[in-house]
Amino acid sequence: MNTSYITINEAAVDDSKIEAAGTLLKEGRLVAFPTETVYGLGANALDEEAAAKIYSAKGRPSDNPLIVHIADWDALGLIVKEIPPQARLLADRFWPGPLTMIFQKNERVPYGTTGGLETVAVRMPSNRIAQKLIRAGGGYIAAPSANTSGRPSPTQASHVLDDLDGKIDMIIDGGPVSIGLESTIVDLSEGVPTILRPGYITKEMLEEVLGHVEVDQAIIRSDSDIVPKAPGMKYKHYAPKADLVIVEGKSSMVVAKINELVQMKQAHGLRAGVICTEESFPSYEGGVVRTVGSRQDEESIAKHLFAVLREFDDLEVDCIYSESFEAPGLGQAIMNRLLKAAAHQVVKIDHKGVSKLNRIIFVSNSGTISGPMAEGLTKEKLKGKEIDVISRGLVVLFPEPINQKAEAVMISNGIRMDGYRSAQLTKEDLGDACLILTRTEKQKKTVLEAYPEQKQVYTLCEFTGEEDTPNPYGGELADYGRCFEQIERMVDRMIERLSMERSI
Numbered sequence: 477m478n479t480s481y482i483t484i485n486e487a488a489v490d491d492s493k494i495e496a497a498g499t500l501l502k503e504g505r506l507v508a509f510p511t512e513t514v515y516g517l518g519a520n521a522l523d524e525e526a527a528a529k530i531y532s533a534k535g536r537p538s539d540n541p542l543i544v545h546i547a548d549w550d551a552l553g554l555i556v557k558e559i560p561p562q563a564r565l566l567a568d569r570f571w572p573g574p575l576t577m578i579f580q581k582n583e584r585v586p587y588g589t590t591g592g593l594e595t596v597a598v599r600m601p602s603n604r605i606a607q608k609l610i611r612a613g614g615g616y617i618a619a620p621s622a623n624t625s626g627r628p629s630p631t632q633a634s635h636v637l638d639d640l641d642g643k644i645d646m647i648i649d650g651g652p653v654s655i656g657l658e659s660t661i662v663d664l665s666e667g668v669p670t671i672l673r674p675g676y677i678t679k680e681m682l683e684e685v686l687g688h689v690e691v692d693q694a695i696i697r698s699d700s701d702i703v704p705k706a707p708g709m710k711y712k713h714y715a716p717k718a719d720l721v722i723v724e725g726k727s728s729m730v731v732a733k734i735n736e737l738v739q740m741k742q743a744h745g746l747r748a749g750v751i752c753t754e755e756s757f758p759s760y761e762g763g764v765v766r767t768v769g770s771r772q773d774e775e776s777i778a779k780h781l782f783a784v785l786r787e788f789d790d791l792e793v794d795c796i797y798s799e800s801f802e803a804p805g806l807g808q809a810i811m812n813r814l815l816k817a818a819a820h821q822v823v824k825i826d827h828k829g830v831s832k833l834n835r836i837i838f839v840s841n842s843g844t845i846s847g848p849m850a851e852g853l854t855k856e857k858l859k860g861k862e863i864d865v866i867s868r869g870l871v872v873l874f875p876e877p878i879n880q881k882a883e884a885v886m887i888s889n890g891i892r893m894d895g896y897r898s899a900q901l902t903k904e905d906l907g908d909a910c911l912i913l914t915r916t917e918k919q920k921k922t923v924l925e926a927y928p929e930q931k932q933v934y935t936l937c938e939f940t941g942e943e944d945t946p947n948p949y950g951g952e953l954a955d956y957g958r959c960f961e962q963i964e965r966m967v968d969r970m971i972e973r974l975s976m977e978r979s980i
């Protein structure tokens with residue numbers, strides 16, 4: 477498909493261009509356009525087939541409902557069962573603007589637009605291009621963010637072009653957006669008004685109008701199994717291609733930690749990106765450093781965050797470290813997006829409460845291959861640190877030396893395990909400041925069944941995010957070599973994580 481690209485100036489909207497774009501929408505086609513929050517990918521919300529095209533262009537899961545955009549208050553009553561009084565109050569204060577409200581839908585709204593739900597999300601944007609386009613397109617435009625699902629939301633037309641060129645009919649370039657984060661979503665359909673997605677309109681602002689407002693727990697707690705009420709919030713979102721880690725703590729310590737992490741990555745020949753603020757920018761020593769704005773001006777941080785995440789995709793960095801932001805006010809929406817982008821990987825630096833490990837135990841079945849390999853590698857890499865590294869087996873009938881092929885691979889990599897003998901894991905090996913890393917899930921279960929009180933028991937894969945390696949037992953020397961290489965990668969990731977967490 478050929479995507480036409482037109483430019484419209486919000487301060488002097490060219491109505492003939494709007495008419496042309498509106499006609500496309502009425503014909504059931506897709507038009508991306510600017511709103512004050514992010515760029516939206518528009519389709520006629522009352523036309524099920526048109527809405528379906530949005531899902532395929534974005535690669536969006538079909539149970540993730542679309543927000544219907546309107547330009548006039550009277551349009552609302554025609555697509556919902558009722559308008560609660562609280563909605564009227566919120567609309568008087570915040571519409572047109574970055575607030576989405578959930579209503580019971582009526583039969584005019586197809587299930588294809590609401591992801592099968594009986595409710596519909598509605599917003600009235602303040603951007604003038606958006607308003608005129610909505611009217612020209614029939615009054616009801618479904619418009620999720622105009623990005624490929626999972627990528628950071630687009631805050632300028634070039635981002636839309638990057639993701640959707642050739643997949644949609646038109647892109648309207650109206651310049652960079654003014655807010656840069658998606659709308660706040662509030663649900664008024666059940667009892668206490670509840671924020672389903674934080675945004676520019678903060679909890680405090682809503683409470684001025686409504687009194688007490690709740691926040692959907694699922695969007696605050698990283699450990700929670702609760703399903704978010706806004707179906708879209710459960711998906712990995714806003715994600716840059718590189719692994720993103722947020723470093724949280726006192727500002728000077730965060731800078732020092734990020735500098736250390738960047739240096740460590742560089743020593744491995746990797747490129748690290750840093751997301752920081754104007755205040756700390758001069759203190760960074762290496763890596764690709766980008767500022768999102770001043771801590772005094774949260775609005776500028778909100779506005780630049782997604783563009784910086786996209787820039788790191790273009791720069792093809794291997795990992796990104798970000799400073800964290802205060803949670804009240806707009807900071808809550810910023811942190812919500814950042815936490816999702818980081819898949820909740822946060823390193824908390826607390827100079828007081830860090831508990832250092834005194835022992836790492838690698839657990840395998842026989843304690844003759846992967847266990848001693850991991851032990852030898854870790855000892856080598858942590859030389860000089862005060863930490864005990866041992867390996868233990870779960871089925872050791874009598875002490876055995878390391879497997880011969882495993883030993884050959886280790887010797888060729890300069891690591892000797894002279895005098896090594898396998899030993900059964902016992903209670904005496906354990907303690908509070910001890911980390912236990914098993915090869916398999918089953919071994920982890922066995923350890924926890926035998927020692928239910930034991931904390932910090934993980935599989936190596938889960939602790940490091942690395943892939944498992946096949947057991948080379950009975951194979952060629954080369955199989956042992958591959959196993960060794962994979963265990964070395966895991967050990968590197970383990971050390972990196974432990975040092976980030978300041979536990980070694």
Ligand code: AMP
Binds near residue numbers: 542593596705708
């Ligand atoms: P986007 O338009 O890409 O910013 O995503 C729209 C967001 O609104 C997603 O998180 C949806 O899950 C949410 N949403 C849309 N309709 C509803 C609804 N009826 N109930 C709850 N959440 C909704």
Ligand code: MG
Binds near residue numbers: 620621629
């Ligand atoms: Mg989106």
